[in-house]
Amino acid sequence: MTLTDARPTSTPRSDDANWWRQAAVYQIYPRSFADANGDGIGDLAGIISRVPYLATLGIDAVWLSPFYPSELADGGYDVADYRDVDPRIGTLAEFDEMVTALHAEGIKVVIDVVPNHSSDQHAWFQAALAAGRGSAERERYIFREGTGPDGSEPPTDWQSIFGGPAWTQVEDGQWYLHLFASEQPDFNWSNPEVRADFLHTLRFWSDRGVDGFRIDVAHALTKDLTDPLPSRAELDAIPRGDGQHPIWDRDEVHEIYAEWRQVFDAYDPPRTAVAEAWVERHRRPRYASADGLGQAFEFDLLTQEFDAAAFREVVTDSLALAAESGSSSTWVLSNHDVVRHATRYGLPPLSATAGSTEQDRKQGADWLLAGAPEAELDRERGLARARAASLFELALPGSAYLYQGEELGLHEVGDIPEAARQDPTFFRNPGVDIGRDGCRVPLPWERSGSSFGFGPGKAHLPQPDWFGASSAAAQDGVAGSTLELYRRALQLRRALQTQETLAWIETSRQDVLAFERPGGWVTVTNFGSEPWVLPAELAACELLVASSDLEGHAVPAEATVWLRRRAA
Known part of the structure; x- marks a missing residue:
């Protein structure tokens, strides 16, 4: 079976209100994407310089993690000013320039909003400290x-998500x-x-051309803290x-979110939003409803091992949830909070990792590396599985959220x-939590240099020597490279x-999944360790793209292929 050489002509990106439903959204962690001024921190000018790269990648939108003024107590998710740009990252004028450059390439712009908490350096919190007990500022x-x-x-013995107490005492004695x-x-x-201030923030960025918002910890804003407060054990026991x-x-x-929806719908086209909400399955659709945020992340695929039955169950369930809410599914394999999937898939399975629990899996950041040292990582197998999983993900109906560097x-x-x-x-969980820095290391753009092309100087997190071989320059135009695989898949996808x-297409093996999309587009993923010979009706299809070279008419182990039925 021969791969079709000619790339399809891309259809124009749609500007209608439904552009997000099947968009490929590329997450940029600004501090680690590209550094234009050499201070070791990625910036807006760096993003602007890489717009041609993003355009040739074939994405529909970028999602920017926080770029606001911040003391970086949590990688920018401690926001000191919601309506400005961190001076280390750029200016509002550069933000406008970036939006214009991305829009010129037909790429939408989605930004992070962090509404559950601010930085302790936010003007409001500083005013609260100064005003004292019973003040409007503290309210x-x-x-x-x-x-x-x-x-x-x-007030209670509650623990924070990051470890340690969830309450801190201030100078006058309150907590x-x-x-x-x-x-x-x-x-x-x-x-x-x-509430009013965040409506102001949503309008501020929407007026600057932002197309959508990713809502951080969307399920935690409202709280019932009526006395007496429950203990930690009592809180954990509450359904x-x-x-x-x-x-x-x-x-x-x-x-x-109903108030926010009124703001979003006042624009033409309406602004979009996606909720980061770690909630029970039956609770997700309301976040994704048309009168709410409109879409919600479904992280179930991200939390699974490379397993056919698990993937099929997640896809079936997620599509049912999307139908229930009227939204579209969201697919995620990597982001700024979790171990990159090329590594996850190269480590021992969860069942073989001592001490791992389902809660570890849901929190996502360290549950593999904490129990599986580097010596147990099979890099080659992990990458092969990651390529196969990525092609599987990109073939699914709904929107795909990609994390910077996974295309490398x-x-x-x-x-x-x-x-x-x-x-x-x-730092808050010494010896327990390895942290999320490993997926936030600045990207390698060139084969060599002080920061592999990330910027003129060193990067703010150390980069390993093997980055050069994985850099964008090392893969650009190289047949079979992961970068070229993503480029082709994203163009075909559109x-x-x-x-x-x-x-679903039934196969003869439990470790092989196949499904068909309208237009005769067939995806086959072999999760097993032995090749799977295509049946005659699929062997006669046109081969569009494959994560690994086919062996005649057989899909290799741990590989995905896209096929298209030939016109009669």
Whole structure:
């Protein structure tokens, strides 16, 4: 079977209100994408310089992780000013220039919004500290008196997501709540000022041409902190699936998103949004509803091992959820919070990793590396599986969210010295959590140089020697490279993807999945260790792209192929 050489003519990117439903969205972690001024930190000018690369990649949109002023207590997710750009990253004028450059290539712009908490350096929080007890300024956050005879103990024994206490005491003796780092105080979303200010923020960026928003920790904004507060054990025992948990996924949060939807729909085309909401399955559709945010991340595929039955179950379930909400499915294999999938798939399975739990899997950041040292990583196999999984993902109906560097087949950087690490999860959980720095190491653009082309100087996180061989320059135009695989797949995807449906094709093996999309587009993924010979009807198809070279009419082990039925 011979691969079709000619690339399809791309159909124009649509400007209608439904562009997001089947978009390929490329996540940029700005501080690690491209550095134009040589200070070691990626910037907007660096992104602008790489717009041609993004255009030739064939994506429909970029999603920018936070670029706002920040003390970087949590990689930029501690926001000091929601309506400005961190001076180390650029200016508002450069942001406008970036939007213009991306739009000129037909690429939409999605930005992160972090509404659960601000930085402790935010003007509002500094005002709250200065104003004292009972002030209107403190009502914007969640302050409480301590316990014990002199109030020197925290209001509860709750633990933050990043480890350590969830309450921090201020100088006058009160305590404030932070579900994450102590530098990230939680907003009080029952306060009308907070709600109004975020509506202002959404309009501010929408007016600057932003096409959509990714909502960080979308399920945590509203809280019921009526006294007496439950203990940590009592809190953990409260179910999360009925909308009444004191902290997570409360029904009232959707009142906020209904207000946001009115803002989004005031624009033409309407602004889009996608929720990061780690909630029970039956709770997801409401976040993705048309009168809410419109779309919600489904991380189930990301949390699975490379297994045919698991992948099929996730896809079937996710498509059913999308139909329930009227939204489209979202597919994710890597992002800024998890171990890169080229590494995950090259490590021992979860069942062989001592101490791993389902909660580790859902949190995502370290559950593999913590239990599987570098010596156990099969890099070649991990990359082969990652290429196969990526082609599988890109063939599915719905939107695909890609993380910078996955198109280069990058592995996790696991050997970062402790002195160079930046992630608060590493420092708040010493010896337990390896942190997320390994997937945030600046990208390699060139084969060599002080930062492999990331910038004129050294990068803010150390890059390994093997980056040169994985760089964009080393793969550009090289047949069979992971970069060229992504380019071809993304171009084909835009030309071929139509209706948001698929039909499973039964195969003779449990470790082989096949499905067909409208227009005769067939995807076959062999999750097994032995080749799978295509039946005659599929062997007669046109071969469009493959993650590994076919062996005659056989799909190799751990590989994906895209086929198209020939016209009668």
